Amino acid sequence: MTRIAFAILAAPLVMFPFFAGDFYVNLASQILIAAIFALSLNLLVGYGGMTSLGHASFLGVAAYISALLTTRYGLGHGLAALLSIAGTTLTAAFFGVIALRATGLGFLMITLALSQVLWGLAYRMSNVTNGDNGIAGLTRPVPFGISLDSAASFYWFALIVASIGLVMMTVFVSSSFGSSLKGVRDQPRRMAALGFNPWMIRWITFIYAGFWGGVSGLLYVYYHKYIHPTSLSTTSSAEALLGVIAGGSGTLGGPVVGATLVLLLKNYASAYVERWNMLLGLVFLFIVLVMPTGITPGLHRLAARLRGGPR
Amino acid sequence: MQFWIIQGLNSLSLGGLLFLLSSGFSLIFGLMRLANLTHGAFFMLGTYFGATALRAFDGLNLWVTALGAGIVVAALGGLFERLVLTRLKSNPLGQVLVTLGMAFIISDACLALWGGDSIPVPTPQNLQAPTRIFGFVFPTYRLVLVGCAIGAAIALYLLIERTRLGAMIRAGVDDRQMARAVGIPVSNLFTTVFCLGAGIAGAGGVLGGPILSAYPGLDADMLPLALIVVILGGIGSLLGAFVGSFIIGFIYTFGTALFPELAYIILFLPMIFVIAFRPQGLFGRVGA
Numbered sequence: 001m002t003r004i005a006f007a008i009l010a011a012p013l014v015m016f017p018f019f020a021g022d023f024y025v026n027l028a029s030q031i032l033i034a035a036i037f038a039l040s041l042n043l044l045v046g047y048g049g050m051t052s053l054g055h056a057s058f059l060g061v062a063a064y065i066s067a068l069l070t071t072r073y074g075l076g077h078g079l080a081a082l083l084s085i086a087g088t089t090l091t092a093a094f095f096g097v098i099a100l101r102a103t104g105l106g107f108l109m110i111t112l113a114l115s116q117v118l119w120g121l122a123y124r125m126s127n128v129t130n131g132d133n134g135i136a137g138l139t140r141p142v143p144f145g146i147s148l149d150s151a152a153s154f155y156w157f158a159l160i161v162a163s164i165g166l167v168m169m170t171v172f173v174s175s176s177f178g179s180s181l182k183g184v185r186d187q188p189r190r191m192a193a194l195g196f197n198p199w200m201i202r203w204i205t206f207i208y209a210g211f212w213g214g215v216s217g218l219l220y221v222y223y224h225k226y227i228h229p230t231s232l233s234t235t236s237s238a239e240a241l242l243g244v245i246a247g248g249s250g251t252l253g254g255p256v257v258g259a260t261l262v263l264l265l266k267n268y269a270s271a272y273v274e275r276w277n278m279l280l281g282l283v284f285l286f287i288v289l290v291m292p293t294g295i296t297p298g299l300h301r302l303a304a305r306l307r308g309g310p311r
Numbered sequence: 312m313q314f315w316i317i318q319g320l321n322s323l324s325l326g327g328l329l330f331l332l333s334s335g336f337s338l339i340f341g342l343m344r345l346a347n348l349t350h351g352a353f354f355m356l357g358t359y360f361g362a363t364a365l366r367a368f369d370g371l372n373l374w375v376t377a378l379g380a381g382i383v384v385a386a387l388g389g390l391f392e393r394l395v396l397t398r399l400k401s402n403p404l405g406q407v408l409v410t411l412g413m414a415f416i417i418s419d420a421c422l423a424l425w426g427g428d429s430i431p432v433p434t435p436q437n438l439q440a441p442t443r444i445f446g447f448v449f450p451t452y453r454l455v456l457v458g459c460a461i462g463a464a465i466a467l468y469l470l471i472e473r474t475r476l477g478a479m480i481r482a483g484v485d486d487r488q489m490a491r492a493v494g495i496p497v498s499n500l501f502t503t504v505f506c507l508g509a510g511i512a513g514a515g516g517v518l519g520g521p522i523l524s525a526y527p528g529l530d531a532d533m534l535p536l537a538l539i540v541v542i543l544g545g546i547g548s549l550l551g552a553f554v555g556s557f558i559i560g561f562i563y564t565f566g567t568a569l570f571p572e573l574a575y576i577i578l579f580l581p582m583i584f585v586i587a588f589r590p591q592g593l594f595g596r597v598g599a
Contacts, residue, residue, distance in 0.1 A: 051404055053411070071375070097585055103591040105346045108407060109538050112348075113582065116535035120575035127572070234531065238411055245408065278419035284412025288405045289398060 013159060025151040025269060031260050032158040035218045036165045038243040038259035039252070046250030047173050048205045049185035050100075051108050053237050054115030057095065058213030060232035062088040062291035067135045072162065079142030079222055085214050092210020096203045103188075115237060122229035131237035134228035138221060139290065148222070158219055163262035165212055170252055172208060235277060239266070241282065246287045248294025257295060316447050318568050319561075324522065326451035326560025329516025332533055333540040333552045335508025340486045343506050344403060345396070348410040351534030352417035353384050353509045357516025358525040359421055360384070364432040365520075377517040383507040392505040397498070402564075422527045430483060432520030444566065452521055453479025457520060463511065464553050471549060480504060484547055486526025499516025528566045536563065539582050545595020554593060 008097065017025045037059060044050045065084035071074040076082070099110040108160050118179045122129045129135070140148040173179055183191045184198045192198055241260055247258025265283070270276050290302070336350045360380040364377045365371055391413060397407040432503025438452045471477040482490040483497055523529065540559050562581060566574035585592060 033538070051407075081504075098586055102587045104405065105340075105403060106542075106590075109346055109542060110586065113538045113542065114579070116538075117575045117579045120535075124575060125572045201495070203596030234411075234416070241408070272458070274420050275423060277415045278423075281412040281419070284408055284415070285395065288408050288412070289395070291438050292402065292405055 009132050013174065014156075017155050022151040026156045026261075029151070029155045029158045030267075031263050032155075032162040032221060033216050034240070034243065034259040034263045036212060036219070036258045037216035038161050038240050038247070038255035039165065040209045040216065041240050042210075042249055042252075042255040043172065043205055043209040045179050045244050046255070047178065047185065048202060050103070050202060050206070051241070052099075052111040053108050053234065053241065054095070054099075054111030054113075055209070055240055056236035057111075057118050057212055058088050058092055058210045059120060059217035059220055059236070060122065060227075060229075061091050061229060062214035062217030063227045064129060064135075066218055066221050067138055067227045068128070071135060072236050077139075081141065081218055084218060085211065088214030089207060089211045092207045092213070093203075094096040095210070096206035100199060100202050100206065104160060112234065112237075115232065116234065119229055119232040119234075120230050123124060126145075129229070133231065134226055136226050138223045138225040139226070141227065154223065158223070160213065164213060166252070169212065173252070177201070177204075187222045235280065238284070239280065242284055242287065245250060245281075246291070246295055251294075254294055261295075275297055313447065314568075316373050316450075318501070318564055320453050320457075322564040323557065324456045324560075324562040325564055326557035328515055328519045328522070329536055329540050329556035330460045331463060331518065331555055332512055333452055333544075334464070335511040335551060336537050337541050337544070337547055337549065337552040338467075338480075338504055339508045340541065342480055343501050346407050346410070347505075347508070348407060348534065349391070349413045349417065349510055350387075350508070350537060351530035351532075352414040352421075353512040354386060354516040354519070354533050355525070355530040356417060357381065357468030357513030358382050358520045358523065358529060358568045359425055359430070359516075360513070361520045362432045362525040363425075365433055366430070373517070373521075376597075377514040380517045381454060381510040381514030385510030388509025389502055389506040390504050396505070397501075414534075418527065424480055424523065425527075425581060427527055430525045431516075434521040438583065452593040456518060456522070460556075464549070467511075467549060476503070538577075539578065541592075542568055542582055542586050545592025546594070548594040551592055551594035569582055 016028060020028070020097045031085070037055070040058075041052065041055045044052050044055070062084045065087045066077075066080050070077060070082060076113055095111070095114050099107050099114065102110055123131055125131075126133075136289035140154065142148065143157070146153060148157050173181070179193065181201055184196065186203050191201075211274060217231075220231065241264040243258035243260075244255045245258070247256065248254030260287075265279070266276060271280050273279065332350065336347060339345055340348075341349050356376075357380045357422075360383060361376050364376050364379070365373065391499050395409055396406055399409060416422075434452050440451060441448045442451045442454060443449075448572070459547055469477075471480060479495045479500055481498055482493075482495055487497060495596075536559060540552060542554040543558065544553070544555025558581065559578065563574060565580055566577040570577065
């Protein structure tokens with residue numbers, strides 16, 4: 001039964017480029033990238049109870065390392081990808097050591113400060129990062145001799161990576177380690193009393209989330225063939241966090257739905273209005289005030305209220 | 312020698328500005344357990360108000376402008392607190408997200424209203440001439456700014472330690488439930504402190520104008536500095552905000568002057584040390 005449901009769900013995703021135009025295929029690729037990113041942030045926010053406002057660090061670090069290695073040092077894509085993922089994971093390990101000295105709002109402030117430091121570096125160290133001009137003229141990799149330059153081939157590539165990511169993160173949260181993570185989120189003291197090490201569990205999760213953030217960053221830079229400091233900005237972190245919370249944190253489907261909505265909103269809204277940041281802020285206010293638990297539970301509640309009956 | 316003295320004074324004046332920014336942030340956090348990410352935007356709003364007023368009315372006094380902008384920003388902050396934040400009383404995460412959303416709205420509205428070019432704020436005429444002390448030349452305005460920050464610090468200290476309002480704030484910081492139980496109107500106190508913090512940031516924005524000038528992204532430049540100051544000094548501690556501001560003022564100014572590309576890394580080294588060895592900050596009593 002689940003296999004049939006899976007096939008019904010997967011078939012249109014795989015076949016999508018055959019019946020959609022390039023514009024929509026490219027949009028779908030961006031959604032896949034945003035979905036991996038949101039899923040990785042959700043490991044922290046939803047399952048670990050660690051609300052990070054600096055997750056864009058990992059996307060940006062991976063993208064910048066890959067861009068620098070391929071352009072400046074002329075490395076091949078395979079090696080550059082390995083090194084950038086390794087570098088991002090190390091960065092996550094380091095940031096985790098600092099940020100996890102605190103929990104709750106302290107954690108949020110430290111992640112925000114750390115990501116702002118990286119953003120400032122990307123802006124100011126212009127002889128390395130090219131500052132406000134960003135790094136342009138990047139190429140996409142050619143895995144097994146298959147060019148990814150067409151919209152469809154890149155979409156399939158992103159789909160494969162996203163599927164692997166979804167499976168790996170699902171395994172992560174449904175494993176016994178995932179259970180202990182949820183335990184640490186809800187009852188850190190009891191977990192410690194039971195002999196678990198809450199700090200270590202959080203740290204491993206932080207590194208794992210950083211790893212997948214780095215993977216989405218690689219896809220991001222492959223897709224855009226360009227990288228700019230804004231991808232490290234608070235706006236970028238906040239968009240992902242909005243996606244996670246809007247969709248429903250602590251669920252596997254929620255962040256995908258939320259990230260899709262944020263991306264579509266951004267694409268369509270920026271066609272009509274210039275003020276994306278203002279819209280983002282308003283959506284934040286709306287979601288937090290009206291649907292604090294996410295869209296799916298929020299819609300149920302809204303429907304109940306419209307019917308006029310008591311909840 | 313002149314280089315070191317001038318940079319030293321620049322550090323002090325940046326430290327003073329940072330104190331005006333972070334003291335409010337720290338007070339709000341200490342009492343309300345709320346990381347107010349709108350704080351940088353309040354500061355920027357003050358700078359823009361100041362720039363507009365001072366350019367529109369010739370001969371307008373900078374101090375009056377700072378007071379006026381402080382009151383306007385305090386009123387805006389109060390409205391935000393009453394209309395939005397009070398609805399999210401038991402949801403600290405929601406509160407942070409809302410303040411972040413508000414920060415985006417304000418900074419984008421400033422961009423829409425005032426455009427992308429930076430607007431210089433004129434230095435008051437009677438403070439334009441440099442001051443000579445022991446044969447060294449100092450920009451007078453920066454000296455005055457340091458004086459302002461110290462004045463504000465003393466006023467805040469007296470307010471917190473010597474007045475009835477301050478006693479209520481301290482009670483609220485230490486034990487909110489107990490304070491409520493003995494009849495302190497904690498909810499009104501929240502609004503008062505939020506207005507106060509926003510107002511200081513707004514006035515600080517005007518005073519910082521002649522040095523920084525008003526530009527889009529000022530909020531994003533100032534907020535991380537305030538966060539680092541508060542993490543360094545200890546959340547909720549006025550003394551911590553004061554010491555932290557001047558430490559960061561020095562590190563940032565000398566870092567930018569001596570190693571311009573690495574200023575941001577140098578900035579974050581003291582934060583790492585403090586977090587590693589004293590997670591509650593230099594003068595903090597409570598962990599975040």
